[in-house]
Amino acid sequence: MPSKTLFRTTAGLFALAAATVFTWWAWLGRDTTMTLDPATGDYSGPYTTAQVAGAVLTLAALLVTAVLLRVPALPAAAVMTVAFTAAWTAQAAGQDESGLFAVGATLLLAGMTAGTTVVALITAGLRRHRRPAL
Template identity: 45%
Template sequence: MSGRRLVTRIYRALAGGVVLALLTASCWWGWMAWDQGYHTDPVTGVTGGPYQAWQVIGCVVCLVVLGVLATGRLPWWLVLVIMPLSFTAAWSWTAAGADSSGLWGVGAVLVFVGMLAGTGLVTGLTTVVRSRRRRAG
C-alpha cells in the first residue's frame, strides 16, 4: 500500500470516528437526556422513570443501526472503542450535573459496561455476517 493511500485511509477512519462519536452521543441526547422527571401511574400509584419504555427502545434501536452501519465502514475495534466511550461521556455529562450524591460515577461504569457488551455483540455479529457473505459471494 502506498503512503498516500495509507494517509487517506487514516483520515477517513479519523473522520468516521468523529462522526460516529457525535452520532452515538446524539442518541443519548435525542432520546433520553431531555426527560429527567419521574412518572406516577394514576391508577396504581406506582412511580417509574425517568425514562419511558419507548425512549429506551428507540435509543437502543438507533444504537444498533448505528453500530451495524459503522462496522460496515470502520474497523470493528474502532467502533467497539468509540461507541461506549462517547455514549458514556454524554450520559455522564447529564448525570454529573444533576447528581448531588456522587453516585453518578457508579452509573457511568454500569452504562459503559452495558454499552461495551452491546456494542461488542453488534460489531461481532456484523463482522461474522459480513465475512460469511464475502465467502459465499
Template identity: 45%
Template sequence: MFGTAFVAALSALAWLAWLGWDSEHQADPATGVVTGPYEAWQVAGCGISLLILLVVAELVGVRALPASAALTLGFTAAWTTQAACSDTTGLYAVGSMMLLAGLGTAAAMASGAVIGIRDRRGHTSGEVKLTPRTPRSRPISGRSGYSISVSAGRRDGRMRCSPARRVRPGSTGRESNIA
C-alpha cells in the same frame, strides 16, 4: 480516525435526542412507586438507533473495535455529563461505570455479529485455494499432487484462507471422489 469521531458524536446526539431532554420522574398514584426519568419506548428507540449507527458505520468502513469504543465512549460521556450536573449523591459515577461496561459489551457483541455476517457472505477474491497439480505447475510445498494459487486481495485488505483440499495424484480434481 474521522469515522470514529463521527460515530462518537452521533452516539452522543442519539443520547440527547432520545434521553437527554427527559428529566422528570413518574409516580404511580396507587402504589407510590417512582420510576424514570426515562420511559421504556425512549430506551428502546435509543438502543435501536445505536445499533443502526454501529452497523452502518462498520458497513461503510469504520473498523469494528474503534467503532464500538467510539460509540460507547461518546454515549457514556454524554450521559455522565448530564448525570454529574444533576446528581447530589455522587452515585452517577457508579451508573457511569455500569453504562460503560454494559454498552461496551453490547457494542462488542453487535460488532462481532456484523463481522460474522459480513464474512459469511463470502468474498471470492483473496482466497488461497489448493488445486490439483498440472504438469506445468510445481507444488510450493514440495508434495506431489498439490499446488497453491492465491488471488488478489479482498476489499478490506485481509487474506482469507479456505480449507485445503487434497487431490489424488493423476486426477483432475473435478471428480466427486476427492479425498
C-alpha cells in the same frame, strides 16, 4: 495504514461519536422529568422503556452501518461506548446529589462495552463472509 484509509477511519469514528451523542440527546438527553406513582408515592424515571429501547435500536443500527462502511469494528465499539457513557454521565452528574450516578455510569459502561463489542464483531464477521455481488 495509507493516509486515505487513516483519514476515512478517523472521519468514520468522529461521525460515529457525533451520531452517538446525538442519539443520546434525541432519545434520553432532553428528558429529565421524574414521574410520581400516586398509588405508591414512589418516583421513577426519567426514561421510559420505549425511550431506552429506541436508543438501543438506534445505536445498534449506527454501529452496524459504521462497520459495514468499513469503520474498524473494535474502535467503532469503543468510540460509541465512550461517547454515549460520557454524554449520559455528564447529565446525570449534574442532576444527582446522592453520587449514585457513578454506579449508573459504571453499569452503563459495562453494558455498552459488552453490547457494542458483540454487535461490532458479529457485523464484521458477517461482512467478511458475505458473498460478493454478481
